[in-house]
Amino acid sequence: MTTRDWTTAGAGGEAALQALADLPGSVLTSFLLGLAERRARAREPADVLRQWESDTFTGLAAVDLRRLLRAELRLLTAASAFEAVELGPLAPLATCGSVGPVSQNNIVTTMRGTEVVSDSTNVLALECARRLRRDPDRPVRLATCQRVVRAQEVPRRPGYAHHFKLFALATAGRETRDHGFLVGAFVEHVRTLLAGFDELTQEGYTFGRRPIRLLATDARAAVADRIAEQLSPVVEVVRGPLDHPYYAGLRFTIEVLAPDGSVVPIADGGAFDWVARLTANRRLVFVASGLGTQLVVLLFGR
Structure with a gap:
């Protein structure tokens, strides 16, 4: 295990960290719960309120709930071919890190x-894998809307936060x-995502140009050609190379012109090997995509 010095400073160093990591799961869980209980008892109500006011992981979302729910319903209406599912807020530990280069x-x-869900598509991959293990000949199409939490640094711009709402699609x-x-x-x-934009215009949202940027590795170039051929009659397709190891050779983004003149990368999707790895079946294909509904409400609504 590699760590930075500050992660173990004052707590016994690397040896202490490794000793804790080597404990049986039930023992470590009991230890951590006991530690949390002691720390919680030491807090005053004023400490809790102070954190609520300053911690960027907590607090209210930047959008009105009614507007957000109406937007999500429009997107789910556009995704009528997908089964709509409600995901829990937690997922198994390493849901993202076990199948992708995620820290x-x-x-x-x-x-x-467990871990707080940071990407709904990873959780949908688990559900797709569970179903395909039972019936590998029955394709799975799932859609969801979920508030997710990510711990990395976020842009210091309106609408961006550690927790935000995500509309996600998955096919396997x-x-x-x-x-x-x-x-x-x-x-x-x-x-489906383009149809979602059309649905949202009926709620008063305004979207400018929204070309599809289709990225592919050399090995997937021929597949990308076929995808572009089917999409080009209905939307502008811009081709480009893909060198990101997160995707299995294919990726698309939708960059939408906002009313203020800025170009916002509002949606992203691609092919992944997650379900194939989860099931140890290389013939299984998984495609997932996501759209930031919170940004849609903030930047494109009236």
Whole structure:
């Protein structure tokens, strides 16, 4: 385990940290819960209020709840081909880090072997894997709206916070001839998100140009060509190279022109190997995408 000096300073150093990490899960959980109980008893009500007022992980969202719910309902209406599911606020420890290059330092970890959900698509991958293990021939399409929490530094701009609302889509299933399943899922995600923008205009939202930036590795260039061919009649497609290891060769982004003239990267999606790794079945394809609903309400509404 590699750590920075400040993480163990004053607490016994690396040896103490490793000793705790080596404890059986139930023992470590009991130890941490006991520690939290002592620290909580030592706090005064004024301490709690002070944290509520200053801690960027807590506090109210920057949007009106009624507006947010109406926007989410519009997006879910556009995603009628997907089963709408409600996810819990917690996920198994390493839900993100076990399948992708994500540091656990960027995720809020609990004391009970879980983590606060930081990306709904990773949790949807778990549910897709669970269902496909039972029936690998039945494709899964899921949609959700969830408040997530991320611990990394956030831009100091209105609407950005450690906790925010995310609309997410996930599709998983067995690959078909000539990557037909992957191409179909990719196209469906993009079209669903674009339909979501159309739905939101009926709530008074205003969106300018919203081209699709389609990125692919050399190995996936031919697949990207087929995706672009199906999308180009309905939306502008801009091609580009992909060198990000987070994705399995294909990625798309939707950058929307906001009423103030700025260009906002509001949606992102791609192909991932998460379900294939979770199930140890390389033939299973997983496509996921997400849209920041909180930013939509703040930047594109009336």
